[in-house]
Amino acid sequence: MHETSIAESVLGLVEQAARQSGFARVTRLTLDIGCLAGIEVESLRFALDALAPGTLLEGAQWQLCEHAAQAWCMQCAAPVPIHTRLDDCPQCGGHQLQPVSGTELRVRELLVADAPAPPAAHTH
Amino acid sequence: MCTICGCNGDDGHGLRLYPAGAHAVPAAAPWAPAGAAGVLRHAGGDLHYGAGPAGVSVPGLSQTRAIRIEQDVLGANNRVAERNREHFSAERILSFNLVSSPGSGKTTLLCATLQRLREREPATKLAVIEGDQQTSHDADRIRATGVPAIQVNTGKGCHLDAEMVARANAGLPMAGGGILFIENVGNLVCPAMWDLGEAAKVAILSVTEGEDKPLKYPDMFAAAQVMLLNKVDLLPYVSFDVERCIANARRVNPRILVMQVSATVGTGLDEWVGWLLHAYDHVSGRPHSHAGHAAAGPAHR
Numbered sequence: 530m531h532e533t534s535i536a537e538s539v540l541g542l543v544e545q546a547a548r549q550s551g552f553a554r555v556t557r558l559t560l561d562i563g564c565l566a567g568i569e570v571e572s573l574r575f576a577l578d579a580l581a582p583g584t585l586l587e588g589a590q591w592q593l594c595e596h597a598a599q600a601w602c603m604q605c606a607a608p609v610p611i612h613t614r615l616d617d618c619p620q621c622g623g624h625q626l627q628p629v630s631g632t633e634l635r636v637r638e639l640l641v642a643d644a645p646a647p648p649a650a651h652t653h
Numbered sequence: 654m655c656t657i658c659g660c661n662g663d664d665g666h667g668l669r670l671y672p673a674g675a676h677a678v679p680a681a682a683p684w685a686p687a688g689a690a691g692v693l694r695h696a697g698g699d700l701h702y703g704a705g706p707a708g709v710s711v712p713g714l715s716q717t718r719a720i721r722i723e724q725d726v727l728g729a730n731n732r733v734a735e736r737n738r739e740h741f742s743a744e745r746i747l748s749f750n751l752v753s754s755p756g757s758g759k760t761t762l763l764c765a766t767l768q769r770l771r772e773r774e775p776a777t778k779l780a781v782i783e784g785d786q787q788t789s790h791d792a793d794r795i796r797a798t799g800v801p802a803i804q805v806n807t808g809k810g811c812h813l814d815a816e817m818v819a820r821a822n823a824g825l826p827m828a829g830g831g832i833l834f835i836e837n838v839g840n841l842v843c844p845a846m847w848d849l850g851e852a853a854k855v856a857i858l859s860v861t862e863g864e865d866k867p868l869k870y871p872d873m874f875a876a877a878q879v880m881l882l883n884k885v886d887l888l889p890y891v892s893f894d895v896e897r898c899i900a901n902a903r904r905v906n907p908r909i910l911v912m913q914v915s916a917t918v919g920t921g922l923d924e925w926v927g928w929l930l931h932a933y934d935h936v937s938g939r940p941h942s943h944a945g946h947a948a949a950g951p952a953h954r
Contacts, residue, residue: 641717
C-alpha cells in the first residue's frame with residue numbers, strides 16, 4: 530500500500546506549489562501515471578480520498594491518467610507498445626523486451642481556487 | 654463598507670485592501686498579503702477573499718485557475734537518493750538494497766554473507782541498515798556477527814526511503830569506504846519504487862516460494878540487478894523448477910544476474926561473495942584481475 534506514501538508526496542508537491550503560486554485549495558488534480566509505474570490507480574484514488582480532508586486537496590477531483598508504455602524489442606530492434614512487464618512483443622511474439630517509457634508518475638496540473646470551499650450550507 | 658469584499662470594516666479600512674490588479678496599494682499599507690493570491694490580510698489579521706483574477710468572490714462560485722506543475726511525484730525522494738549516491742561514491746562505499754518477501758531468509762543470508770566477507774577480507778569495513786516495521790531483532794542478529802548495524806523501524810511504513818537511509822548512514826562508521834547492506838522491509842511491492850541511492854537492488858527469492866514470483870511481482874524483479882535464489886539446499890524436498898524461475902525472472906528483466914545460494918549450508922556463497930568483492934574492487938579503485946569472475950559487478954554498468 531505504498532500509494533499512501535505516494536499520496537503524501539503528491540500533497541507535498543501541492544503545498545509547495547501553494548507557497549509559490551498562492552491558492553486556497555485545489556479543485557482538480559491531474560496525475561500522469563505510466564502503466565509500469567507500479568501504481569494501482571484505485572488504491573491511489575482511495576489514498577488521496579483518505580488524505581484530502583483538512584488539506585489543500587479537500588474537495589478536489591482526481592484526474593488520474595494512465596498511459597501506455599513502450600519497450601525496445603531486442604529481436605525486432607524496434608520500439609513496441611506494451612501494457613504490462615509481462616507482455617510479449619506485439620510484432621514478433623518474443624519477450625526480450627526492455628521498457629523505455631511507462632514508469633512516469635507526475636503531477637501534471639492543478640486547477641486551483643483562490644477562495645476556500647463554500648460552507649456546507651451554501652452547497653446544494 | 655469595503656467595496657471589494659463587502660465586510661463591515663469596523664476598523665475603518667474602507668478601501669484599504671491589498672489589491673490585486675485594479676486596486677492600488679497605499680505606499681505604507683499596514684496590511685500584508687496573506688500569502689495566497691487573492692487572499693488579503695487586513696490590519697486586524699482578518700482574511701479577505703475577492704482579489705483573485707475576477708476581482709470578486711461569490712459564495713458558491715469559486716475563482717479557479719490552472720497551474721501546470723509537471724513534477725515527478727517521487728522527485729523529493731529521488732533528490733535525496735542522488736545525494737546518497739554521490740556521498741557513497743565520494744566515500745567509496747558500495748551499497749546494496751536487499752529486497753524480498755518476508756521469510757525468504759534475507760537476514761540469515763546477510764549474516765552468512767558478512768561472515769564470509771570477514772573471513773576473506775578482514776580489513777574491509779562492513780555495515781548494515783535494517784528496515785522493519787517493528788523490533789530490532791534483525792539488527793541484533795547482525796550486531797551478533799560483529800558488524801555495526803542500525804535498525805530503522807518504519808512504523809506503519811511498507812518500505813525504506815532515501816531520507817531514512819541518509820540518517821541511518823550518518824550513524825555508521827564507514828569513513829574511508831566499505832560495503833553497506835540495506836535490508837529493506839520484507840515486501841516485494843513497495844520498495845521497488847523507492848530509490849535509496851544504492852549501487853544495485855538485490856532481490857532474494859527462496860525455493861520455498863513459488864517460481865512464478867518474478868511474474869507476480871514484476872516491478873521488483875525489473876528493478877533488481879541481481880536475483881539470489883536462496884535455500885537451494887531444500888530443492889530435494891520442494892517442487893520448485895529452478896530453470897523456470899530463472900526464465901520468469903529473465904522475462905521481466907533480460908539482464909538480471911542470477912546466483913543460487915544456501916545461507917545455511919553455504920552453497921554458492923563463494924560466488925556471491927566473490928561478486929561483491931569484485932564490485933568493491935571497482936568502487937574502491939584497487940587493482941584486481943577479472944579472471945575467474947562469472948559476471949560483472951554493478952560498477953561495470
